[in-house]
Amino acid sequence: MSTRALTEAASQEAAPLSLCSREPHVPADRLVAEMVPPPRFDSVRFDTYLPDPNQPSQTDAVKTLSTFAEGLGGAHATGAGKRRWFAKKPAAPSGPRGVYLDGGYGVGKTHLLASLWHATPAEPALKAFGTFVELTNLVGALGFQQTVQTLSGHRLLCIDEFELDDPGDTVLVSSLLGKLVESGVALAATSNTLPGKLGEGRFAAADFLREIQGLSAHFRPLRIDGEDYRHRGLPEAPSPYSDQVVTQTAYATPGASLDDFPHLLEHLARVHPSRYGALTDDLSAVCLTDVQPVPDQSTALRLVVLADRLYDREIPVLASGLPFDKLFSDEMLNGGYRKKYFRAISRLTALARDAKGLVAQ
Structure with missing residues (x-):
């Protein structure tokens, strides 16, 4: 069943939000005011750091x-x-x-x-x-x-x-x-x-x-x-879900967004990266269908910024399609930006693990 058909089937519930419909304007004074640790790190202290x-x-x-x-x-x-x-x-x-x-x-x-x-x-x-x-x-x-x-x-x-x-x-x-x-x-x-x-x-x-x-x-x-503490001693990240599960979860989760991954990548090209944080305002979860390999380096770098903002804000990511470790080509993972891409994979994997609790058992 197509994503469109699944969406229509779930239409009796409140429609989820969409990242692709958002084009936020961020005034300069907000940029200055937000120069504080993001929500994920608001309560951390030296004594909450657990050294290996x-x-x-x-x-x-x-x-x-x-x-x-x-x-x-x-x-x-x-x-x-x-x-x-x-x-x-x-x-x-x-x-x-x-x-x-x-x-x-x-x-x-x-x-x-x-x-x-x-x-x-x-x-x-x-x-x-x-x-x-x-x-x-x-x-x-x-x-x-x-x-x-x-x-x-x-x-x-x-x-x-x-x-x-x-x-x-x-x-x-x-x-x-x-x-x-x-x-x-x-x-x-x-x-x-x-x-x-x-x-x-x-x-x-x-x-x-x-x-x-x-x-x-x-x-x-x-x-x-x-080693990466996000995966130290933890189970493997969940495999991608079906389009049906992702769509149904988006409709059942207040404050969740639902977007087709290729369309989201196109939308990111129209929004300045400084606004990606505002793009995620008030979201409880991000649901993505049809995750595919990122087509080029410019698109990949924009996705890295979005992954960072989602991670900072502790927003779970539920997805169908390919697993997140297949997002970037071997050429990208061996190039000058490889550390950025590995960081994005690590963070998206952690957010995918956080999203498991959203799926109806």
Whole structure:
């Protein structure tokens, strides 16, 4: 039976929502206000992080970051976004003004980064937390100078999923972080790539070596080893369901969305990635039919951003078609963006496991 026929058969119930019908507008002030840890990480703390006893680097990371947070207690600005323009310029820091959490996907880097944000002794308005994509989107919305002014009064800027995808981002972020460090802002970032290797395999990174080295100089790398905690000791993710089960579940679940996967990929191309979080507002679950391999790299990178926003917001994903580990081609999984794709597979798999409880037994 086709998805359309199944939908008509379920029409006696309230129709589910649709991601493809949403084209949200996100004002700049919302982008700034939302620079806090996402719902999944709102309640995490250092003492809720469970280090793998076989990976001492995880325990060491907690100790190092706790000490780093304690050192951020001194005041250096008059208020959020209010740089003291006529005050004496802060002395340049003698060493790296930030920490850089490097490790594979699923070792708890975002948990630790959010814990650092919570542990830093400053009002929320003096701390900012966002993904690398959200930071570059903020610059696009506010402009470079306004972004510098907005963030320069902060005590701490946390950047999750720090990855350089193009030369423009390299120059932009290098300049932005340089200005913020001069203003006394401490930095913390997570990535699957060491700071000196950013951009490698994605563009001619050697041509932008000065900018990359400048970025690297702001951070002290902190390696975190281990396996993906999302799958540590857990059962395998459920196999994809039938179109009928996915459709019926969408109709039976208040606040769920229902979309055909190929059409959703087309829709993502019409919505800026900065709006993907708003795209998922008020959803209780995402139901997808006819999951297929992603056709090209641009589409794949947009899907990665959506997967991150769904994971941040703890929105279960129920799907039919191919399993999520078949989304990306071998060429993609062996290319310069492979770590992004593996992260997306890991997170979507976790969300698929969360969705099992939605299916009627």
